[in-house]
Amino acid sequence: MRRPTLDAVATRAGVSKSTVSRVVNGEPTVAADLRDLVMRAVNELGYVPNPAARSLVTRRTDSIAVIVSDPSTGLVSDDPMFSTVVRAASREFEAAGKQVVLMLAGSDDARLRARQFVAARHVDAVMLVSMHGADPLPAALVATGVPLVSHGRPASRVPMPWVDNDNVGGTAQAIRHLLEGGRRRIATICGPLDMSAAQDRLGAYREVLSETGRRSIVAIGDFTRASGTEAMEQLLEDDPALDAVFAANDLMAIGALRALRRAGRRVPDDVAVVGYDDIEAALYTDPPLSTVRSPMGEQAAASARLLLGLLRGEPAEPVVLPTRLVVRESS
Amino acid sequence: MRRPTLDAVATRAGVSKSTVSRVVNGEPTVAADLRDLVMRAVNELGYVPNPAARSLVTRRTDSIAVIVSDPSTGLVSDDPMFSTVVRAASREFEAAGKQVVLMLAGSDDARLRARQFVAARHVDAVMLVSMHGADPLPAALVATGVPLVSHGRPASRVPMPWVDNDNVGGTAQAIRHLLEGGRRRIATICGPLDMSAAQDRLGAYREVLSETGRRSIVAIGDFTRASGTEAMEQLLEDDPALDAVFAANDLMAIGALRALRRAGRRVPDDVAVVGYDDIEAALYTDPPLSTVRSPMGEQAAASARLLLGLLRGEPAEPVVLPTRLVVRESS
């Protein structure tokens, strides 16, 4: 038993396919009585348009790919960024009547699939999330001619609009705050350097310190809790006299807190800690974490809106959202 | 300028559309030399099949909806379950060549959209995540006749296979552990009671306590950190002499730790705390959290595999995955 088609509805309502199509698509040029007739037939038959047939002729799919770089190695992690960004973007897209196709660009294989998928015009547009600089996917997608937007400034120079938060300004606020608090040996745990957010935050840290004639103390993490712990241990070994640490995200700050606790350092008395992002967990650490609030959900929503605008033919310029320091008890 | 079609490839290769179709779909009944000829034309033209045209005739879409209940009220939260489950399921589906369409079933409007979307056969199958008992969506989806699976046993009686973890066994282990540690007044912070996981965990808590002749001390949360803090404050007020608390998930346990800290109770000396799930954050609390390890990612992957099996026509039975207590320093 097959689902009812436009033709079936037309026959039942005693009108033509064209009229049913017009009614279903909400065109105003249909007489009210005919419209009612058609709607009754639609409801009686439980008619739902076939999206494949529709998009075959319209060349639209009304769906948007959200492509997230996802490390294929290791376990799935509970990255709060993923949840916040994907949800916020999804809400925005769904409100605009667009379907969200989620793709994880972890392996080379997955990236190839994503490329093919977009090339096949399975989606009308693509939103890229947390791409690494070395990733060839963004450039490959630009070549398909599909509208694109990046959540976060792309690390490599690819021509596409993006939305980011003020990484430089936010970091500068954090470091100045530590300096004003009398901290003299301020270390940082930075993120993976092939990502623009990590680069920008590290750059701003260095910039502010060099302005005041202080030297940088850097350990490299990868934005995970575990890497924060490791990096902190490394820092304590490198410079046991450090009195503050700026972690490039909260997850690493949480990891650093653990390392400090195990090393017997008191926070903030011995070492001040400041994170970045202000995820919900930052409120629940002991002591509660000072951090730079980045509007992650807003950034994702703004990226989504930018892309929707692009789809309507509006121009798109990069957007930088403001950040602000939230001082709690860890600094 | 339009994308190349099957016809274009056929003309270029000097064969028929049918042959190109066979080659593209990997059918073995094509002579090797013809196959090479076709593949060369495909590559030269950059041909990618049009998925809409294909699914119009095959009545398959090769995509699967993952529908997650998402509270429309309030901010987007950084629920680690969302990240873990969605990623694990996506990986499984993508490995099987299926696209994942993510839908958030927050508002009634979104639920209606999801229903229509599935009714339109925009997807071949549906995976439901963390549905509430009162939600009419699961039953509505069953009515569409699309293959379904639920991540977590559905709270209401709807006929669909599901994968869950051993909520009862896991909770029982946790409570017995607290009893064996000499705890006498064991409270619980349970989840929203319209969810089966919350029901099962609360039921097992009550069961074990009543076996030993002890009374229940219950506060209700909603699986968020904030609700854990509130519930813990309530519990301390109701029974200041309590010496242990079992939180129905780690997020609420983390919230409870905060309330205990603010109330000046030492963990585990004054109050032992045990959570549920063993999310990564449980390792980073102070003290590290004892918890019941539920294989969340595995559960999601198993749900996905069950659904893929269903799609291949295999039968599907509910699955319950084992859990195990992980004792750390909070108990």
Place this chain on the structure above:
DNA sequence: GACATCTCAGGGAGCGCTCCCGCAAACTCT
């Protein structure tokens, strides 16, 4: 060698929809 069987390529219908075109009826205007 005659006939049946098998293999593999091509022809073409048809999936369900949109949208252009044409036509008839209803207006408007001088």
Place this chain on the structure above:
DNA sequence: AGAGTTTGCGGGAGCGCTCCCTGAGATGTC
């Protein structure tokens, strides 16, 4: 009142693919 314009509906081509059917040539059988 007649010609021109507008409005609303139906007819039908065509989107790009799959898959059934047909038939030519290769292979097998006695």
